[in-house]
Amino acid sequence: MIDLILYRNEKKYSLRDDFKMRILSYHIGAPEVITNIVAIPYSNNYIDLTEVYGKPTYQQRVISINVDSVEKTELWHKYIEELFNTFHGQRVNAVITSDSEYYYEGRVSIEVDSRNDNLVNQITINILANPFKKHYLNDEDKKL
Incomplete structure (x- = not known):
């Protein structure tokens, strides 16, 4: 089973455990290219400065x-509260175990999805992450 491991202040947390x-x-969005296209005045030409460096x-x-x-509804609320208190608004290093050699650095936000009967059904964990994942054993990257 795939798990999400979050590192915050050098402490490791497992969603499953x-x-x-x-x-x-889960969905890992692609980062958008920052483009810089300049129109040349009085012409129909443009200069693309996207790759100027x-x-x-x-x-x-x-x-x-x-x-x-995976717990009963009564315990589920306890874990939601712990998750909010620990991660909402915080910067983390996130590892998805299906791609465990890499991690993403970013800020967490948590959304609670409620059902019609006011019971919590699902949670969406969003991470606004840096554009590239990092290899945790690479010499130029810090180790988790």
């Missing part, structure tokens, strides 16, 4: 992870 949650789905640069990417609980 620490919060009794399972990943239903040798390579394009990118915006941050959004990673969305939909999770639910």
Whole structure:
């Protein structure tokens, strides 16, 4: 089963083991290229300055992870509160175990999806991450 490992202040948290949650789905968005196109006055020509320094640069990417609980509803609320208190608005290093040699650096936001009967059904964990994932053993990157 795929798990999400979050590192915050050098402490490791597992969604599956620490919060009794399972990943239903996840999407890792592609970072957008930062473009800079300048119109030349009084002409129909443009200059593309996107790669003026040798390579394009990118915006941050959004990673969305939909999770639910493997516990009963009563315990589920306890884990939601812990998750909010620990991660909402915080910077983390995130590892998805299906691609465990790499991690993403970013800021977490948490959305709670409620059902019609006011019970919490799912949570969406969003991470606004830097454009590139990092290899955790690469010499130029810090180790987790």
